[in-house]
Amino acid sequence: MNRELYDKADDHTPKFVSKPGITESLVRFISNQKNEPGWMLQKRLQGFELFKKTSVPTWGPDLSGLDLNKIVYYTDPNTKETQNWDDLPQEIRDTFDKLGIPEAEKNLFMGVGAQYDSNVVYHNLHESLKKQGVIFENMDVAVQKYPNLVKKYFMTQCIPVNDHKFIMLHAAVWSGGTFIYVPKNVKVSLPLQAYFRMNQKDGGQFEHTLIILDEGAELEYIEGCSSPRYQQSSLHAGCVELIVMPGAKMCYTSIENWSKNVYNLNTKRAIVHKDARVEWVNGNMGSTRTMLYPTSVLIGEGASSESVGIAFAGEGQDQDTGSKVIHAASNTKSVIIAKSISKTGCSSYRGLVKVMPSAKNVSSTVQCDALLMDGGQTKTYPYMQVAQKDVKVSHEATVSRVNDDQVRYLQSRGLSEDDARKYIVSGFVEPIVRSMPFEYAVELNKLIELEVTGL
């Protein structure tokens, strides 16, 4: 494995590339291309109007290098969605082959979706799941096929259009993504996967993921992202909405491996009902700036949430990540474990634990550890806001560096210095990697190895 696998652009000529910048006519054009119902166009226009009026956030990493007028907001690849990898243009097929997606589908997943720039190019779901009523669709298709479900949950209660600047932008120009519905008591035994590839120079990707788990359902969903490396900035402003109904269990794993010219300003949030559980597993390896704080809103009694995350900040990278939990009901529990490695770059943990006045017997634990290498920087902003006496909220954080004694000990056992450092870093991230499916854990370990050794 080498970095070129992700960083090399494909020689693909898209069918349509919009002019840089966003206008109302572009918003209408995207909606028209997708033959959307009027309510969706209204939502897009509402997002666009709010976007124009709202300023870029001043807190967090420096976003001054991102020129929103130079971003290409819509790129239509020269292919249609298919259920057969062989139907894709050769260059696109080759890219996904190199990334190992078709091979992984055979062995590991019950369904796979693949998005290339603004549109989904491949989508397939195992027959057995279709028979059980599981829906796994391209989001554009879902708007047409399941209008009632989509209208009820799409950017309404979970992430409203007016949430923040980049969600407003997302609402205006979203394209592609995934829609999943798992019916009552259906337990999906193997994970579903989506892979997002951004190939367009100066491009933006705005996929929308909406997952609804009905009562007692279970699902594991894995998302991977990558893009080639360009000199100019690219933007990823995706949106993930999870609706986890009573007794359901959702595990959402995401490995974001964008190239180092990408601004990754992603928003992920889950509404968790009674006795339901959501698990977030996040690996943030690439991108020049990341702002990503997966959020769980625990609105039902007995709901629980766990969030584990690893971030790597190399040269020129500012990884501003963390997790948020809002305890809005009694007997709710949350755990946040965040680890970061800063090698010449800057990683920040920015988190929130909020306990509402009505939420009794709440327990929350936050643990964040930072490892510093070669002049890296780290910042920790754990925010705890509690308005109820009957709680146990705790936070722990440590900052350390690769210890010379540990390196020397390993060297005395016959390892080279590089190998010793690699093993120490692997040991540091092990609790996070353990939470991932085996193949993803191997990939993440290799990615970290690549970054640590600088190969």
Added chain:
Amino acid sequence: MIHDVKYGQGLSFDYSWIDSVECDEATYNVDTEHSERMIEQDLLADKHPLFSKIIVDSDKEIIVDGSLASLHVVANKDCTIIIRHTGKFTSLRLHCDVNQCTVNLVVIQKGERCVQYKTVDCKGTINIYDCLDQEWSQCYNDVNLLSENASSVQKTSTIGAYANVYTRVYHHVSGTNSIMSSRSAVSNELVYRGHIYIPEQVSAVSHQDCDIILLNDDSKAVALPILDVTSQDVECSHGASISTFDETVVRYMSSRGVNQHAQKILLIQSIKEWGMLP
């Protein structure tokens, strides 16, 4: 020896520039602005008509009457400095220079509403013991560790109804270490912010912890302990917790015949004593 400084009565004081006790998401942005404002306030203090410079060579108790006071204390020898400040509304702005010595600093404010801003430039050891037991209090500590082997301990105990506590330590040079510790029992609202800053190329050891106990059903607390580390040769950690009484302690005290009300009093007393003991 007692150094007694008295100030005039009845000075009006504008509280509007002080951070609100209420805290929301915007707190993320407050810290830098706040630090800048503190510096600005300290600069203004130099021109303040009531500014008073006190050179301390031995243990000293400074008594201040009236609402507004600005003191510049310079300590050249090991000593304990106790500042007593009384008034209906008290606001104390204190700048302390610690020169190659160990200083124990205790500020005791009495009044309905109390504010204290302390800036310490430390080239020795500074131990700050704050006990905020007023109905409404705000405490801002800003410690600068300026020479090798400089160290600071900031212990803050809060048992008031409304409190806003901000403690910061800035490790300017290598070989410095700091401890920041806070214990609170809150009957209404508490906002605690701690900030450790270790810049590039500075080797330092720092620890911060904050424990908050909520006493009433409608008590609220916000904790924001910040680590800001740009150097890599550091040992840095922090921990924070917000909870009600520890169940084990409650069971133990109940088994010894201590009722709920008495338990609260004991807890408050223990926090108060913890804050005042080295």
